[in-house]
Amino acid sequence: MATDPSSNMQAELPRDFNIKLYKYFTCVILEGKTVMTKVVQQIYASLPSSKNGTVPLRDYLRGELKWKETEMKGVFTKLYIHLLNTEVMSTSFKMDISLACRLLPKVFEDVYGKLSKECKKSIEDVKHMRNKFSHAMEPEESIDMKSEICKLQNMYENIYNGVGTAIDYNFSEDSDATKNTLTMVLDSTLIEDVELYQKNLEEFKKEVSHRLLIEGRKELQDYYSKLRVVNPCTWMLQGDRDIEKDNVSKYYIEKIYTPLKIKSKCRGAECEIDTKNLLTTTMLKRKNKYIIPNGLLLNGLAGCGKTSLCRYILHDWRTKGKEIDALEDMNFVFLVEARSVRSKNLKDFLTEQMLPSTLEKLKNEKIDLIPMLLDMRVLFLIDGFDEASKDTKNVIKDIFARFNKKSEHRILITTRPEFLEEVGILLEVHNFEYIIVKVYGFDENGIKSFTEKVFKEALHNNPEKYVNDEKRKFLEYLNGRGRILNNQLYLPLTLALLIHLWIHDKDKEKKQKRIESVTNCTTLYFQLFSLCKDKVIERLIFKEKHVDMKTINGVLLFIGQTAWNMMTKDHVPVIITPEEKKKIEDECKRKHVEEIEIMSAFLECECDDNQDSKEILNYSFLHKVQMEYLAAEFLADRVKNGRLEEVKALKSWHGYYQVIVFLVGHLALSRELDRQSDLIFDLVDKADIRGIDFDFWWKFLVEAERNTKVAKIIANKRLPETHWELVYDETNENLVSGLELLGTIPVKIESIKIEVNNSMDPYNIKDMYKLMKDLKYHLKHRNKHNPLFTELHFWRHYNIDGRCNKHSNDFVKTLQPWGHLTNLTGSLGDQEEGSELLNYCFKLKTIIVRLCTLKTVKNLHTSLKKIHRTVRKLRITLDMSPGSVDPANFPSLTFRGDLLIHIPGIKDENKEWVVATVKSLSRGSGCDHLELDNSELSYDSVVYLLKNLTHVVIDKLTVGTLFDITLKMKLAVEEMENDTHIRVNWLG
Numbered sequence: 001m002a003t004d005p006s007s008n009m010q011a012e013l014p015r016d017f018n019i020k021l022y023k024y025f026t027c028v029i030l031e032g033k034t035v036m037t038k039v040v041q042q043i044y045a046s047l048p049s050s051k052n053g054t055v056p057l058r059d060y061l062r063g064e065l066k067w068k069e070t071e072m073k074g075v076f077t078k079l080y081i082h083l084l085n086t087e088v089m090s091t092s093f094k095m096d097i098s099l100a101c102r103l104l105p106k107v108f109e110d111v112y113g114k115l116s117k118e119c120k121k122s123i124e125d126v127k128h129m130r131n132k133f134s135h136a137m138e139p140e141e142s143i144d145m146k147s148e149i150c151k152l153q154n155m156y157e158n159i160y161n162g163v164g165t166a167i168d169y170n171f172s173e174d175s176d177a178t179k180n181t182l183t184m185v186l187d188s189t190l191i192e193d194v195e196l197y198q199k200n201l202e203e204f205k206k207e208v209s210h211r212l213l214i215e216g217r218k219e220l221q222d223y224y225s226k227l228r229v230v231n232p233c234t235w236m237l238q239g240d241r242d243i244e245k246d247n248v249s250k251y252y253i254e255k256i257y258t259p260l261k262i263k264s265k266c267r268g269a270e271c272e273i274d275t276k277n278l279l280t281t282t283m284l285k286r287k288n289k290y291i292i293p294n295g296l297l298l299n300g301l302a303g304c305g306k307t308s309l310c311r312y313i314l315h316d317w318r319t320k321g322k323e324i325d326a327l328e329d330m331n332f333v334f335l336v337e338a339r340s341v342r343s344k345n346l347k348d349f350l351t352e353q354m355l356p357s358t359l360e361k362l363k364n365e366k367i368d369l370i371p372m373l374l375d376m377r378v379l380f381l382i383d384g385f386d387e388a389s390k391d392t393k394n395v396i397k398d399i400f401a402r403f404n405k406k407s408e409h410r411i412l413i414t415t416r417p418e419f420l421e422e423v424g425i426l427l428e429v430h431n432f433e434y435i436i437v438k439v440y441g442f443d444e445n446g447i448k449s450f451t452e453k454v455f456k457e458a459l460h461n462n463p464e465k466y467v468n469d470e471k472r473k474f475l476e477y478l479n480g481r482g483r484i485l486n487n488q489l490y491l492p493l494t495l496a497l498l499i500h501l502w503i504h505d506k507d508k509e510k511k512q513k514r515i516e517s518v519t520n521c522t523t524l525y526f527q528l529f530s531l532c533k534d535k536v537i538e539r540l541i542f543k544e545k546h547v548d549m550k551t552i553n554g555v556l557l558f559i560g561q562t563a564w565n566m567m568t569k570d571h572v573p574v575i576i577t578p579e580e581k582k583k584i585e586d587e588c589k590r591k592h593v594e595e596i597e598i599m600s601a602f603l604e605c606e607c608d609d610n611q612d613s614k615e616i617l618n619y620s621f622l623h624k625v626q627m628e629y630l631a632a633e634f635l636a637d638r639v640k641n642g643r644l645e646e647v648k649a650l651k652s653w654h655g656y657y658q659v660i661v662f663l664v665g666h667l668a669l670s671r672e673l674d675r676q677s678d679l680i681f682d683l684v685d686k687a688d689i690r691g692i693d694f695d696f697w698w699k700f701l702v703e704a705e706r707n708t709k710v711a712k713i714i715a716n717k718r719l720p721e722t723h724w725e726l727v728y729d730e731t732n733e734n735l736v737s738g739l740e741l742l743g744t745i746p747v748k749i750e751s752i753k754i755e756v757n758n759s760m761d762p763y764n765i766k767d768m769y770k771l772m773k774d775l776k777y778h779l780k781h782r783n784k785h786n787p788l789f790t791e792l793h794f795w796r797h798y799n800i801d802g803r804c805n806k807h808s809n810d811f812v813k814t815l816q817p818w819g820h821l822t823n824l825t826g827s828l829g830d831q832e833e834g835s836e837l838l839n840y841c842f843k844l845k846t847i848i849v850r851l852c853t854l855k856t857v858k859n860l861h862t863s864l865k866k867i868h869r870t871v872r873k874l875r876i877t878l879d880m881s882p883g884s885v886d887p888a889n890f891p892s893l894t895f896r897g898d899l900l901i902h903i904p905g906i907k908d909e910n911k912e913w914v915v916a917t918v919k920s921l922s923r924g925s926g927c928d929h930l931e932l933d934n935s936e937l938s939y940d941s942v943v944y945l946l947k948n949l950t951h952v953v954i955d956k957l958t959v960g961t962l963f964d965i966t967l968k969m970k971l972a973v974e975e976m977e978n979d980t981h982i983r984v985n986w987l988g
Contacts, residue, residue, distance in 0.1 A: 119162020
């Protein structure tokens with residue numbers, strides 16, 4: 001080893017390198033190449049047909065595996081094609097880590113199948129560390145050498161041991177040599193041979209994998225830097241001289257992104273996911289353990305923030321941030337923006353849209369891109385499946401088919417709820433491990449935080465006092481009149497548009513009128529476009545040009561017609577095709593207006609960088625919601641003028657729900673809805689909207705401005721006539737929307753079922769309790785003479801797992817006086833003596849409740865004395881510490897039906913308490929079923945219970961115990977059934 005001081009030695013290194021990176025290079029790249037080459041050589045030598053490794057690899061591949069020359073070139077790049085004719089066992093046979101990892105499963109499939117999980121994982125990890133070195137060559141990357149080399153040592157040892165076991169070969173000498181090399185390099189302060197190091201480094205830089213990583217990442221990062229601006233009003237701001245001057249329009253994702261409310265089911269409950277943990281969440285259960293899923297299927301309403309989340313992920317990856325765990329480990333992150341895909345397959349998409357410059361630089365290598373990406377850690381962000389054309393879906397299917405084998409391949413796909421089933425089927429067809437994640441938009445804190453950020457950015461040139469005053473006034477508006485928008489305010493897109501309307505309308509009088517007229521989505525967009533049209537006229541006056549409002553309205557309707565034509569044909573959504581663009585240009589000429597003045601005001605406009613000659617502008621709708629709004633405005637104009645060709649031409653309106661809703665809004669605005677209601681409901685029939693889709697019907701009614709005629713039609717002809725079932729579902733808002741409808745329209749139903757599954761506490765469902773509480777004001781015609789028979793099922797309140805400490809009392813009270821309770825599932829809290837909750841529930845048939853105190857048991861006892869004639873089933877869970885209550889104090893629960901007592905967590909020392917408690921509670925009528933789950937009961941204790949509960953437990957005893965109950969013991973218990981008449985059911 002050289003004896004020069006390390007400081008002198010450092011001067012001879014490349015300027016952007018240091019001793020730490022030299023060590024990493026030596027241990028990962030050089031030693032990794034040595035390890036992988038040795039195991040490949042010995043595996044090859046172990047194959048009988050290789051004749052101890054003397055047969056050239058080309059002959060083996062051609063003769064044994066029947067590979068063609070094209071297949072070989074697809075695996076062996078230009079840099080390594082010579083290995084096909086090199087003697088495999090010679091010292092000159094050295095292969096890159098990536099190539100070795102590619103060969104193992106392809107060429108040595110039988111041996112690879114015998115490798116242990118630890119060995120295979122270590123092979124993948126070594127490959128990842130090799131790829132990570134390409135990231136590390138960038139100056140800002142830092143490496144903890146001791147930690148990294150320690151990991152490497154374990155990986156190399158796993159590889160040697162795993163391969164050695166599979167082929168019966170002893171790698172101990174090689175393993176020891178590798179350990180010594182790693183230790184020596186880690187401890188060294190000098191470089192043994194600078195010249196050799198530089199030579200090896202230059203050779204590494206020539207490797208295709210490295211060049212692909214360096215060039216490809218840079219190209220993607222440059223592209224993603226252009227996606228930082230996430231202003232939803234770009235189409236309204238382009239060309240505005242005031243805004244251009246103030247630079248107001250540039251809302252950068254890193255400055256305004258606000259964490260969204262994101263949830264998924266886990267361990268039987270709905271759990272919130274922090275954005276930071278999005279890629280590391282372990283919510284998928286497989287083989288009794290929770291794992292990180294390969295796929296995340298994000299669904300949410302239009303405008304809930306799905307696209308902004310994708311942009312935030314891109315920003316964090318591009319800047320090597322730490323905001324999202326595991327993101328920095330991704331070699332590549334590919335954005336598949338469904339609306340922008342122009343290719344018909346994955347290969348063309350990656351080549352033409354993602355990495356065109358990189359692949360041009362590597363064209364002489366004739367690389368096969370997808371197999372190389374399969375050897376890397378890749379994340380696909382597929383944004384807007386609901387906007388995907390047929391060709392785009394083929395690209396997405398191609399991704400699912402190819403990148404579904406390894407844990408390092410991840411996919412995050414976003415869609416609207418109505419496309420959730422279609423995406424789920426595609427993922428399952430391709431054997432993807434995935435979880436469904438619901439994006440709700442903002443919570444209350446999110447609304448405030450987002451508002452503060454946007455006001456700060458939008459008004460950054462104004463005095464701080466002015467900014468704070470405007471922000472305060474806006475938040476006051478949201479908490480006052482703005483509440484009429486209800487759940488729409490929680491959608492980032494709606495909130496951003498409302499803020500835009502507030503900030504950029506300089507005419508105070510007009511602004512007040514505009515803001516006050518916003519009552520739903522249609523009126524919000526209507527006022528935004530009204531503002532935009534005013535600004536277009538203002539801008540043209542400034543340029544000494546004149547266009548009247550009628551002309552602008554005409555062009556805007558034509559753009560709406562373009563939107564409708566694109567939506568009903570198999571065009572790429574959102575991006576305006578050259579054919580449609582030409583039609584708009586011709587329309588502008590016909591109306592004597594400049595295309596650029598109008599198009600840039602209402603559409604997204606960008607210059608085509610691929611054109612060699614004159615500058616060509618391309619236009620697109622900013623998002624599908626804008627497209628749907630404009631299409632609906634065009635259709636509304638046609639309907640008002642009796643021109644129904646476009647409306648009637650479409651046989652099926654399935655998938656056009658939002659267009660229908662906006663169409664209703666436009667007709668309501670123009671006072672045409674009463675006259676056109678039959679037509680609208682015909683379209684609903686063609687869209688196959690189900691009567692139980694309460695969420696759709698509530699949105700429909702809101703956009704209809706709660707039109708009386710429409711409300712009656714919905715109540716009498718569209719919704720279920722006698723019985724409603726409002727069940728909480730993470731994928732929609734059916735329960736809350738159903739309650740809204742119940743309090744708004746004149747329905748004549750006889751009964752209703754309200755059910756919230758175990759994943760959610762009903763108190764956490766926004767507005768649910770308030771809506772139920774307010775029903776007494778809306779259902780005044782309902783009373784004891786004309787009640788609404790009601791079932792309440794709150795499983796989170798009842799179940800012990802994921803225990804909720806809240807009780808269901810308040811929800812039961814909301815039924816007075818309009819509802820008669822028929823079935824109850826939940827938890828009962830303490831009640832005042834004489835005012836027991838169930839005293840007057842004379843129609844109550846089934847009670848399934850969790851009881852936490854002696855007082856609640858006594859409350860139930862009191863109520864049963866009054867209502868016992870109708871109750872047919874009572875199941876109680878005693879959620880209290882065994883022995884905490886004297887069994888003699890428990891009152892009897894007497895009625896005419898079946899009694900089930902559930903007591904979890906019992907131990908051997910509690911068996912006497914259980915017997916006494918069951919006897920007290922079932923005194924006089926007996927207990928049909930006793931359930932003792934999650935217990936620690938021995939065989940002897942179970943026998944004790946059977947003997948002492950004979951003639952008390954009438955039918956069945958269910959036992960779930962941690963003790964090992966043998967088959968012999970179970971058979972012995974079965975023999976006791978003849979004497980005890982109690983069937984024993986063993987859990988687990």
